[in-house]
Amino acid sequence: MPGMLVDKRKWDKISGYLDVVVFLILIAGILLAGYGGYLYGYWSDRIAMGFGEQAVYDSQAAALGGIITSAVIILLSLFWIFYRYFKTKGERKSW
Numbered sequence: 001m002p003g004m005l006v007d008k009r010k011w012d013k014i015s016g017y018l019d020v021v022v023f024l025i026l027i028a029g030i031l032l033a034g035y036g037g038y039l040y041g042y043w044s045d046r047i048a049m050g051f052g053e054q055a056v057y058d059s060q061a062a063a064l065g066g067i068i069t070s071a072v073i074i075l076l077s078l079f080w081i082f083y084r085y086f087k088t089k090g091e092r093k094s095w
Contacts, residue, residue: 015084022080029073036066 006014043060 019081019084022077026074026077026081029070029077033067033070033074036063036070039063040067 040060040063043056043063046056047060
């Protein structure tokens with residue numbers, strides 16, 4: 001295509017590396033969600049044991065915030081992976 005800043009082969013190579021990075025971010029998001037779930041359960045156990053201090057509730061809220069953040073990271077990573085998959089699939093059909 002005339003006027004393109006990066007040719008198709010170079011962009012495919014760059015986006016291939018980007019796909020690997022996004023996949024690694026997806027794995028990190030899954031691990032962070034698991035760790036956030038562990039912390040949420042840990043602080044829930046502390047509340048059940050009678051440590052009703054505000055710091056315990058704040059820590060549990062922070063763990064829940066970590067779970068929500070991890071879920072957003074996972075969703076964005078999955079969006080990129082499926083977007084690239086269907087875009088590539090559509091480009092293959094047009095050839």
